[in-house]
Amino acid sequence: MDHEIRVLTDAQEIGRSLEGFLTPVEHEGFRTPVESDGFRTPVDDPSRPGGPAPTTGAYRQALRPQAARAYGTAYDPATPQSTQTPERLGGPATSFTSWMVVPGGRKVPQAAVTDVGVLPTPTRRGLVSALVRHQLEQCLARGEILAALRADEATIYERWGFGIASQVASVEISVDRARFRAGVPQGGDVRPVDLRQRADQDLLARIYTGANWVGAVDRPGYWWRAQAHMRHLSTEQHYAVVHGIPGHEDGFAIYRPQDAATWFRSTDRGIVVNDFVTTTSRAHFGLLRHLLAIENVQRVVLDPMPVDHSIEKLLTDERALTTRGGRDETWLRLVDVQAALTARSYRAPGAVTLEVRDEVLRENNGRYIVSAAGPARTEQPPDITLDVSQLACAYLGGTAFWQLAQAGRIAVHRDAGLAAADHLFGLRRAPFSGTAF
Structure with missing residues (x-):
């Protein structure tokens, strides 16, 4: 198949490309498109934690300098030839500049790769390979010595040099059985914040700048705005708490009720903590104690968590905690091996x-x-x-x-x-x- 790889700079073209990315995904049932503020925005399936970032206006604007998109001459057989334009979208591949903490503590420039896909009709014609190769060449030219992604499918990206560099686990704690051992530090003050308020969103972003563990990646401003937009579209209520006195916060947790529709009749209420960030051990202890003390909650699920979290060592009954995993998280590519x-x-x-x-x-x-x-x-x-x-x-x-x-x-x-x-x-x-x- 003949195709052309080029970088898009026009907002409407970028919108078209991202809609094209959603087409095969919608067919697989992963997301549902939602009209919002004039943009088609994906809403992640609640059963699938995380997922590609939403295509909000701010997100698109931030991606423009690095959004490599492919246009091809393939046509959809289901569409009459007379209605088709000479140049038809084949599929997008997107990345945005970020950093990753590597062993030794350095924050290394990386490309965060997302929204890679082709329409169902031009598959198996080398289009994705051409896209990824072009994208990696762009990364090399920009000095992004690493590239990383989260893979929906596990058998695709190794052919282009990506490998699984980190894994995550899901941790479930039975609140009734969880008792901290004597000597476990108490931690500090914990207070709620409002995820709908920009000032509180900015507070979480400031706390995250202290992320220093190996594998941590940058969360630019548009990443935070995208997350806020996703929560706005969601039917589930999200809550957040921060640890530390004002001006010296060092951790936060964002969580939601599990099975909220049956919450008031349930005798097995749970919360899912899908963002647990601590930059000090004091914050780690303080936030865990707070989450396990929330009234009328029988289970606390932390997902994702490091595979070697060792939270069970804090408890008198280690069987109060179940760890499931790990599953693949970071798919890493060394763009410049020597660097x-x-x-x-x-x-x-x-x-x-x-x-x-x-x-x-x-x-x-x-x-x-x-x-x-x-x-x-x-x-x-x-x-x-x-x-x-x-x-x-x-x-x-x-x-x-x-x-x-x-x-x-x-x-x-x-x-x-x-x-x-x-x-x-x-x-x-x-x-x-x-x-x-």
């Missing part, structure tokens, strides 16, 4: 030579010797040969090299090199983002 390897830190001592293969961005092909001093190009024989997608799995420390080796996903030429790689790239805590886009 990405340079950006993160490594544990001393040791060194490993990696031979990286990248069929999409061939500049990344080559051998890299990695140590606590950083990476360097080399010609010496490799200890490990791997695709860039497998390197992405291990980059944040969420997957060990030995796991990839055991699954036959990497080639190990020297066992000592495998052990060195696991030591160098290993982390004390599992990576976690907690942000959908």
Whole structure:
């Protein structure tokens, strides 16, 4: 199929492209389109936490400089030829500039990829591949050394160099059985805020600027506005509390009732906390105590949470808590391998030579010797040969090299090199983002 890849700058074209993205998604039942303020805005299925960001006007405006869209010559057979325009939308691929915290604490420029899809008629003609390749080349030109996405399907993105770099879990706590152990800190003051008020939305955004855990990503202003718009369209009531005295807040939780329609007759009331952000341990303890003390609530579900959250260790009865997961969260792509390897830190001592293969961005092909001093190009024989997608799995420390080796996903030429790689790239805590886009 003949097609053209180009960047859209016109608001109406961007609107058309996003409507095109929604077409196959609507057919799959993931979202329902809603007319709002002149824009078609997706409303996520409540059973599917997070999901792609909504297409509000502010969101579109922010995406314009980086919204790579594809137009093709494919026609919909169901539409009479006479009604079709010479240039018909094939599908969009969108990204916005963000950052990600990598091991060592640096906030590295990344592209947050979203709204990738083609219409049902031009599928299997190379259009998505062309879109993603073009998008990654744009990222490289802008100096975004990483790209990340949340995948609706698990078998698509590895072919373009993406790998699962972090996972999340769902944590359910039985309130009646949950008692904190003696010695668990009390935490500080917790107070409610109004999610409908711009000042309180801005407060949450200010708290989030302290996000410093590996895997955390930027939440730009339009991300917050998009979330507010989604809540406005939702039929469910959302609540929020913040931790800390005014001017020194260090955490917040956003939650909603579970099965709100049967809430008043239910004997098993639950709340779902879908955004739990703490930048200090004091806030972590204070917010957990507050959530477990809400009257007439029998269950508290925190989703998403890190797979190694260890909340059960705070309780006298660890069986009061059930962890389900993990499931994939961050799909990561190393756009510039050398720059990405340079950006993160490594544990001393040791060194490993990696031979990286990248069929999409061939500049990344080559051998890299990695140590606590950083990476360097080399010609010496490799200890490990791997695709860039497998390197992405291990980059944040969420997957060990030995796991990839055991699954036959990497080639190990020297066992000592495998052990060195696991030591160098290993982390004390599992990576976690907690942000959908």
